Amino acid sequence: MAMADLYPQIFKRKSIRNYDLTPLEDGVLENIIEEINNLEPLYADIKVDFKIISQNDVNPRMMKKAPHYIAVFSENKEGYKTNVGFMLQQMDIFFSANGLGSCWQGIPKTKKNVLESSNLEFVILMAFGKANIPLHRTSTLEFKRKPLPQITDIRNKGSVGALLEAARLAPSATNSQPWFFKGNNHVIHAYVVKPNIFRAIMLKKYIMIDMGIVIYHLKLASEHFGKTSQIIFDETADENSPHGYEYVASLKIE
Numbered sequence: 435m436a437m438a439d440l441y442p443q444i445f446k447r448k449s450i451r452n453y454d455l456t457p458l459e460d461g462v463l464e465n466i467i468e469e470i471n472n473l474e475p476l477y478a479d480i481k482v483d484f485k486i487i488s489q490n491d492v493n494p495r496m497m498k499k500a501p502h503y504i505a506v507f508s509e510n511k512e513g514y515k516t517n518v519g520f521m522l523q524q525m526d527i528f529f530s531a532n533g534l535g536s537c538w539q540g541i542p543k544t545k546k547n548v549l550e551s552s553n554l555e556f557v558i559l560m561a562f563g564k565a566n567i568p569l570h571r572t573s574t575l576e577f578k579r580k581p582l583p584q585i586t587d588i589r590n591k592g593s594v595g596a597l598l599e600a601a602r603l604a605p606s607a608t609n610s611q612p613w614f615f616k617g618n619n620h621v622i623h624a625y626v627v628k629p630n631i632f633r634a635i636m637l638k639k640y641i642m643i644d645m646g647i648v649i650y651h652l653k654l655a656s657e658h659f660g661k662t663s664q665i666i667f668d669e670t671a672d673e674n675s676p677h678g679y680e681y682v683a684s685l686k687i688e
């Protein structure tokens with residue numbers, strides 16, 4: 435499987451919800467396991483466990499089945515959902531680059547045997563397999579996303595503009611796009627919306643995963659443009675959160 439620049443996938447990927455249910459060949463699954471073993475964490479001190487499980491181990495609820503799923507388990511520690519989002523989005527992009535479909539799955543649940551197979555907390559599933567529909571978008575106009583001015587107040591965009599566009603296109607649960615970005619060409623501060631009481635129950639479960647996903651898109655884009663990037667905690671950014679948002683982390687770009 436190819437290990438090229440993954441950045442172009444940001445502009446093509448989409449959630450696949452219709453699969454050929456034939457299991458993938460063993461060699462393909464082995465490559466996927468190898469990729470999982472090499473995922474980069476956002477927070478290396480949080481224990482995680484990724485398992486490939488079959489369609490028989492999942493109760494799809496109202497969703498169509500997929501031939502395979504990745505089940506993610508994690509230690510429940512500060513930042514754990516953001517870490518899972520950051521890591522599993524690497525797989526979403528990897529699948530897209532290697533001709534396979536995938537979809538984050540918050541609604542389907544694993545069966546009890548899977549839950550009992552790890553001593554860490556179950557976090558989320560990702561479906562994957564051969565797509566029964568076209569795998570890629572052909573234009574960014576096909577993405578239903580907020581326009582940039584709604585997700586950032588960085589106006590003098592310079593080289594940071596392309597990074598923000600990569601963030602804008604990131605997937606999120608129910609497509610809520612709960613993010614906001616402040617900063618400049620050297621640092622991007624990421625904030626998450628404080629959901630109002632009506633949306634809180636549903637959104638709260640996933641918005642920190644969404645933040646990990648979007649931070650991965652920022653990082654992938656910055657690496658594509660030959661920059662080194664580092665995820666940091668910036669106290670000043672924390673103190674200057676926009677109204678209705680909470681600070682998550684910053685991407686320092688050099």
Ligand SMILES: Cc1cc2nc3c(=O)[nH]c(=O)nc-3n(C[C@H](O)[C@H](O)[C@H](O)COP(=O)(O)O)c2cc1C
Binds near residue numbers: 577
């Ligand atoms: C954390 C998370 C959970 C999701 N759960 C589901 C789900 O249960 N069912 C589903 O069909 N899509 C699910 N999605 C996919 C989103 O609906 C999708 O990413 C979003 O609408 C944007 O569309 P796109 O991925 O095609 O660009 C989930 C996405 C995320 C990030």
